Amino acid sequence: MRFQLTDDQRALRDGVRQLLARRFDSERLRAAVTAAGPGGAGPAGVCLDRALWRELGAAGFFALRLPEEAGGVGLGLPEAALVFEEAGRALLPGPLIATHLAAGAVPGAATGEVVVAAVDGGLVEWWAQADVVRGEAKAVSGEPADGAGREGVVPLGAVPVRSVDPLTPLHRVSGTSERATGPDPDPVAVLLTAAEQLGTAARACDLAVQHARTREQFGQPIGAFQAVKHLCADMLVRTEVARAAVYAAAVTAGPADIAAARLLADEAALRNTRDCLQVHGGMGFTWESEVHLHLKRAWVRAQRGGGVTESEEVLAAELVV
Template identity: 75%
Template sequence: MRFQLTDDQRALRDGVRGLLARRFDREALRAAVDAPGRLDRALWRELGEAGFFALRLPESDGGVGLGLPEAVLAFEEAGRVLLPGPLVATHLAAGVVSGAADGSVVVADVDGGLVEWLDAADVVRGEAGGAVPLRSVDPLTPLHRVAGRRMPGVSEADPVAVLLTAAEQLGTATRACELAVQHARTREQFGRPIGAFQAVKHLCAQLLVRAEVARAAVYAAAVTAEPVDIAAARLLADEAAVQGARDCLQVHGGMGFTWESEVHLLLKRAWVRARRGGGGAESEELLAADLTA
């Protein structure tokens, strides 16, 4: 079966991309890196006004009334630009926590003993006692380790949270592919673009294949909403983001490791996201249980 985005879905994706291009461009990304732990509240409220957090909230409750496929498209765009903040937690809290839907309140979740953006959050869902700050590998994702747990009734691996994280990883994998191809076309060695050399061609091709395979899995899981499909999509998206960022670094060489480059930020964010609930071993166990049932 061949899946195609509807005109409305394309318009939504383009609208989110345009908003982020205007409000969180490369300069804003660098500013966020230089001020770690500071959340742009004005941008957060603007996201709320645009319906980012209330996409799946029914219209009768003041939401947009769309579904999981549309939320996936929005979060893919957020992952593509490395938008900081507890996006998934606040989105899931829309309709449950007052102010989450319109972006006036920032919500964080306890996830496997970790909390992202604890100091910036207005509400923390779960018990977060004994919070200890950690040195996060990603300067755009402050972390605390807590001696706590999620709220009763909130799963440690909420399927929607798992899928939205996969969508963010997909966006990051797509951006890694774009940057690698752009650099391969413009960077020259021995009088030729480095993209003319077979080794670089293979890296770029692998980047594209992993990203597109992950895209198909994430989009399909958004349609079926089956936990097993979501687990498979998460594994593919994590691999596409982490390995894609590694290959993008390989294409850039030493330039990719410089603080001025955004390439290393892609890898660092992908590493941190991959540790969220529902990734890695949890998704593998779910798939294994389904295959052996």
Template identity: 70%
Template sequence: MRFRLTDDQRALRDGVRAVLARRFGPEELRAAVGRPVLDRGLWRELGDAGFFALRLPEADGGVGLGLVEAVLAFEEAGRVLLPGPLVATHLAAGSVPGAAGGETVVTAVDGGLVEWLAEADVVRGDASGAVPLRSVDPLTPLHRVPAGARVSTGGPVSPGDPVGVLLTAAEQLGSATRACELAVQHARTREQFGQPIGAFQAVKHLCAELLVRVEVARAAVYAAAVTADPVDIAAARLLADEAAVRGARDCLQVYGGMGFTWEAEVHLLLKRAWVRTRRAGDCTESEERLARELLSGVET
């Protein structure tokens, strides 16, 4: 399948990128580190731009677009490490008053964890007894709920719904793309022994592997957005998780010790990728879905 974005889809992607570059650039990213306070102004601006209501029918006050467009928007959000329960709020548009316009922040109990619980106006699932958890990602405050608590339910408003899994994969794809960009940029400008480090074979191989993983994940995520098939989505999630985590690790290798400093954003890409892998549709769930599909036609 040859997949090409339409002019309208490219315009949507570029528009979301422009809004995020203006409102959540590198300086805002660094300022947000360690400050788990959601920017309500940015949240409402995203709502006004239709970010949360992209798939909501026009008759219900939404934009009336499809899953492909939502994937493109969430890819851009992942690229800049935009904080907040984006997936849960997007899924709640149309069922929770104010979610579509960004006035209401929605989070959900997802795999025993809750993101941004203290900042949420509405919580999907049972979060009673939740306790703060030290998050590896300084941009994503977490709470853990007691074992046996009711997770988010309700079909398409649950992060475990295939659409929620795919939107997480899109965020991972955006982060993986950013890691690739940073690695290549650093390899071109950082010099050792009188030449850019990108001239060395080992660094070339790291950058090439980064690009391959990103483009394979991109093809899988975009294809799953077209088919909306749960099995395709499971495969896309596996590839996107791998691209985000391994890509950030390889980017750190290109950066060396600089990548672990607070002045660089590379380690933040890795930490956010780790947190996202704990959401519904993670490696184990997606592998089991694929295994069931592969074995469904096997006679015993």
């Protein structure tokens, strides 16, 4: 059995990478971070580029898995995993997964005209921006957001929470705690989060290798030192193991496979970004560097539904059976 990507899948991956490199390169990433400020995205969600969001919709990012007869692209979960891996590499901000899952159920989500955020009973990602739909549960019913069309829309009773990632605004919904237990996470959302984490792991590995090749110490590149070589080699191994797991889970869509992929991808993202920061030294945590942004995004993603505890429970139940 062959597990290589098809020519069409490679073309899709490369096309998304080129689109993001053109529309959300490192310069625009830093501009978004600067606009958000150290305290987060601010009350108007300034880090969400609505023009880019609509361009993603036009490119089929959100409608990727919708049938063609429903106006979608008609592709499957493996292709979605490739696309979200590229989004993770680029640190693309926004509730991408929630909007992707809402395509076909919420008018305007598939085309990027409407942004759908996730409300899971605890800390939630939220874009305080015009035209935001108030949570998936309400959005799927087709009901409009209270006050939609105004700047600064927020969920009813939501309280802003300081986010470690400046490009991921967080709110706490009234009556819930930070670690409140919500409904079981959508397996597709768990897998696509793993794909984003895989993208971050791969990007962290690339950044570490690039820096190790160019940064000199004692008259030679730091990549010549054994300790740095080991760090980079371990990062590559973690990335490739996670990639195999994510791609396999996208093919089988089995709960245990998705749980394993999420565990491996979370570990790869968290450890790779940490090791990348170590390779860069203190400069990796400067505001101008993107290394610390990958680390912070990996931290935030790891807290989404389907993280360590939930995935371990899924695997344990599978082993008991």
